[in-house]
Amino acid sequence: MRFKPSYAPGPTDVRENVRLALAKKTNNTDFDKEFIQYYHEVCQKMGKVMGTTNEVLLLAGEGILALEAACASLTEPGDRVLVLDNGIYGEGFKDFVRMYGGEPVVLSFDYQKSIPVEEVRDFLEKDHDFKYATFVHCDTPTAILNDVSQLSPLLKEYGILTVVDSVAGMVGEPIDVDKNQIDICCGGTQKAISAPVGLAIVSISDDAKKSMNNRKTPIASYYANLQIFNGYIEKGTLPYTMPASTVEALEVALDNILNEGQKAVYDRHAKIAQAVRKSVQDYGLSLFVESGASNTVTAVIIPSEIGALRLQNHIQETYNLYIATSLAQYEDVILRIGHMGENAFTDKVLSVLTVIDNGLRDLGFEGKGNLGQLFLDALREEN
Structure with missing residues (x-):
């Protein structure tokens, strides 16, 4: 298997x-x-x-x-x-x-x-x-x-x-x-x-x-x-x-x-989440949440001409990576980036954002810059 x-x-x-x-x-x-x-x-x-x-x-x-x-x-x-x-x-x-x-x-x-x-x-x-x-x-x-x-x-x-x-x-x-x-x-x-x-x-x-x-x-x-x-x-x-x-x-x-220390764990999640949200928006995509975003997951609206499910399938088939869309009425609207626990580290988030960037470009979306680099820039700004 x-x-x-x-x-x-x-x-x-x-x-x-x-x-x-x-x-x-x-x-x-x-x-x-x-x-x-x-x-x-x-x-x-x-x-x-x-x-x-x-x-x-x-x-x-x-x-x-x-x-x-x-x-x-x-x-x-x-x-x-x-x-x-x-x-x-x-x-x-x-x-x-x-x-x-x-x-x-x-x-x-x-x-x-x-x-x-x-x-x-x-x-x-x-x-x-x-x-x-x-x-x-x-x-x-x-x-x-x-x-x-x-x-x-x-x-x-x-x-x-x-x-x-x-x-x-x-x-x-x-x-x-x-x-x-x-x-x-x-x-x-x-x-x-x-x-x-x-x-x-x-x-x-x-x-x-x-x-x-x-x-x-x-x-x-x-x-x-x-x-x-x-x-x-x-x-x-x-x-x-x-x-x-x-x-x-x-x-x-x-x-x-x-x-690690619970405060350090909370701080790590907060820094990663803030950088993900900023990089996604700087790249030219919109967040689903208008106020009250969680530090464990980011919900990104995928343009309707691409569709979240099409992007998910393309990334699975082309880059051998499983990423999640949402549920119910948002299944084909939202792509979810999980950054919680062991997934909330810079190298892991950078790798998935790079794949998402590649997948979006493959399907015709022209982002404003490189999504992974924007994420790293956002982290540096926080520090």
């Missing part, structure tokens, strides 16, 4: 020391009591990176499992849930709410701008009878970033629990779970953490636990049920077989982040 190199907004490159952790021999995690303690320690280390002392769980599954498990564990039939929508994944929360019997109330905003906090405040003054609210930190299909530090505390003012999807934001953007009063924060290992696909991340506040414990109906799932982990340390057993090698690889990836 032939694999193309990929430069998409996740899964990201995995550093060699993380890959090597996958090769370590492991015991049977169903019976190994030492693994239970080890799992707990890795969860705590994940919490340190997220900025929380809340319980953190690693679920055996991709990041979307975290989103579903949050909704499954909180939602009871008839619960009203506020879905803040300014992106494809933001809007998608309504499906999980409905799946578990809730009544989603979707409050939609411009997909090219961050969620306007004051408009949410105005809405809540008139209607705040919601069990919980959902929103996305970074909505990857459009590269929009929402202000967690303002939105989550605002919702908590009205006694509304918060569920935040930070799958594509976590580590590339500050999340600060405790400081920002996030009740359930969801992540995935394959984005800016740069660990292998296979673990979903969930932090759970005391308020969220209380809500789950006070349910009148059982959670309508086993696998997407956060309560099945209750008391796992005391019991000395996890609710299902955990992928030990993936947990070990995650710990190494977390150590990479902590050794």
